[in-house]
Amino acid sequence: MEKNSAASSCEEIVRNQQVILRERVRGSPKEADMEVRDGSAKLKVEDGSSGAMWVKNLYLSCEPKTRHLMDTIRPSSPITGFGVARVVDSANPKFEKGDLVWGITGWEEYSLISPSETFFKIEHTDVPLSYYNGLLGMPGLSAYVGFIELCSPKKGESVYISTAAGAVGQLVGQFAKLLGCYVVGSAGSQEKVDLLKNKFSFDDAFNYKEEPDLDAALKRYFPEGIDIYFENVGGKMLDAVLLNMKSHGRIAACGMTSQYNLDQPEGIHNLVNLVLKQVRMEGFLVSSYYHLYPKFLETVLPHIKQGKIAYVEDIVEGLEKGPAALVGLFSGRNVGKQVIVVSRE
Numbered sequence: 301m302e303k304n305s306a307a308s309s310c311e312e313i314v315r316n317q318q319v320i321l322r323e324r325v326r327g328s329p330k331e332a333d334m335e336v337r338d339g340s341a342k343l344k345v346e347d348g349s350s351g352a353m354w355v356k357n358l359y360l361s362c363e364p365k366t367r368h369l370m371d372t373i374r375p376s377s378p379i380t381g382f383g384v385a386r387v388v389d390s391a392n393p394k395f396e397k398g399d400l401v402w403g404i405t406g407w408e409e410y411s412l413i414s415p416s417e418t419f420f421k422i423e424h425t426d427v428p429l430s431y432y433n434g435l436l437g438m439p440g441l442s443a444y445v446g447f448i449e450l451c452s453p454k455k456g457e458s459v460y461i462s463t464a465a466g467a468v469g470q471l472v473g474q475f476a477k478l479l480g481c482y483v484v485g486s487a488g489s490q491e492k493v494d495l496l497k498n499k500f501s502f503d504d505a506f507n508y509k510e511e512p513d514l515d516a517a518l519k520r521y522f523p524e525g526i527d528i529y530f531e532n533v534g535g536k537m538l539d540a541v542l543l544n545m546k547s548h549g550r551i552a553a554c555g556m557t558s559q560y561n562l563d564q565p566e567g568i569h570n571l572v573n574l575v576l577k578q579v580r581m582e583g584f585l586v587s588s589y590y591h592l593y594p595k596f597l598e599t600v601l602p603h604i605k606q607g608k609i610a611y612v613e614d615i616v617e618g619l620e621k622g623p624a625a626l627v628g629l630f631s632g633r634n635v636g637k638q639v640i641v642v643s644r645e
Contacts, residue, residue, distance in 0.1 A: 316341040318378045319407035319622045325370050328561040328630050333370075334379065334623040341410045345391040351415025353392045355385035357405055358645065361433035362625045362638035363467060364557050369404075378406040379622075384422070384432045385411070386645070395421060402432040407622055409642060418590060424597070427604060434637035435604070435611045436597070438586055439467035443530075444596045445589045446552035447472045450582050451528045455480035458522055460541065463532035464505065465492035465612075467637035468554060472530045473502050474609050481528075484521045486537075488632040495635065499610050514540035525549070531581075534559045535566045542570035545579045553583035561630065612636030 316339045325333050343354045361382040369380045383405040387395050392415065395401060403419035405411045413419065422432055434440060446468075447453060459476045461469045464485025473496065476483045485496045486508040496505035504521055511517040518526070518540055525546035531538060534556025545551070559565045574581060603609045614634040616625050622640045629638055 313340050313342050314410065315339075316408055316410050317619050318409075319619060321370055321373055321375050321377055321379055323375050325367070327563070329367060329370065329627055331623045331627055334626075336620045336623070339408070341412075343388050343410060345389050345412075349391055351392045353390035353395055353413050354388045355401065355405060355411050355413055356388050356645075357383050357385045357409060357411060357642045359384040359430045359433050360405075360407055360619075360622065360640040360642055361437070361439075362622065362629055362634075362640055363439070364555055364560060364629070365438075366626055367560050367630070378408045378411075380404055380406055382433055382438050383411075383642075384429050384437075395419065400425065400429065402437050407619065407640075409619065418587070420593060424601060427601075430613060430615070430639050430641075431611065433639055434467045434613065435471065435609070436600070439637065440471055440600060441589065441593060441596050442554055442586045443468045443471035443475060444599065445586060445592060446554045446584060447475050447528070447530060448599075449589070449592065450552045450584060451530075451550040453479050453481055453528055456482070457527035458482045458525065458546075459484070459528045459530070460518070460522065460526045461485040461530040461532070462508075462537050462541075463487070463555075463557060464496055464502065465500075465635065466532065469530065469532060470496070470500050470612065470636070471609070473500050476528075477501050478603065478608065491635060492632075495612065499612065501610075508537065515543050518544040528552075530554060531556070533557055535568075539568055539570050542568070542573040542579075545573060545577050547577045547579075549577065549579045551579060551581040553581060557630075613639050615639045615641060617641045 318339050320335045320337050322335050345352050366381045384402045387399045400422035401419045459481045461472050463469050465487040473483045483502045484504045485502050493505045496502040526544050529541050529551045531553045532555045535558040614636045619642050
């Protein structure tokens with residue numbers, strides 16, 4: 301038996317490669333802000349650590365939220381984010397050794413998970429495990445909560461999605477199509493526009509980088525206005541959308557990626573339309589809706605198994621490629637959900 305095998309004694313000290321935050325990030329993350337180091341781990345929960353567990357990380361999620369989490373950790377600490385892992389030792393009564401789980405873990409080979417972290421046991425393994433970083437994880441639940449629960453879509457309504465080729469947007473568009481809505485998305489390249497129309501069956505899509513006048517672009521695709529806007533961008537896009545919302549329209553604010561790396565956030569000038577058009581705009585944190593995860597799985601799993609939902613992942617192999625993948629995320633380099641493979645076991 302190999303000495304570093306996860307199946308070896310839980311008390312064994314193993315190598316633990318980590319992606320470390322070198323210093324506080326200013327603006328967009330750079331590879332120089334991070335460093336790949338070799339550490340070590342003793343895969344045994346210490347006596348008295350009630351509720352803690354050691355996990356072996358298999359797949360890590362690379363997403364805009366990772367940038368936020370970088371502001372919550374101290375330099376010289378591993379970066380954190382959502383991941384799929386296998387439990388190698390547990391003092392948590394909810395999880396046993398060998399269980400597959402997903403939740404917030406470290407960018408490292410092995411992580412010690414505190415009792416305060418929310419983790420979900422993976423019961424359905426007849427789909428790719430990496431899907432629990434996207435389609436069946438936080439992005440999928442975000443799409444479901446923001447669109448279905450908050451916006452209450454109706455057949456025939458007009459839906460617009462920004463960052464539509466991302467992990468969340470591609471699902472919102474497909475949920476909308478399943479309900480009989482008219483769906484248009486925007487993305488940052490022709491490749492992604494083609495993906496939206498050909499792979500995800502959007503009614504139409506456009507490259508926002510080629511539109512000098514976003515208001516005019518939205519009027520072209522929505523001559524009668526927008527019923528539902530799924531907000532992922534903020535800034536100038538949100539300002540243009542506000543001019544094009546229908547009366548009693550709904551906006552679900554999932555993220556505002558255009559603002560995350562700015563020292564001075566952009567102002568919004570057309571908010572009066574929320575009043576004049578009686579538009580409801582609601583922001584949400586998916587962590588407030590974890591109780592809906594079983595309902596979400598019951599809704600989405602049958603669609604996946606029937607081939608009614610397509611999903612695209614952009615996979616990089618190796619933890620050491622994590623920093624470059626994260627940096628590329630903010631320049632639109634990825635196509636689909638960005639996933640880092642730590643171990644395929």
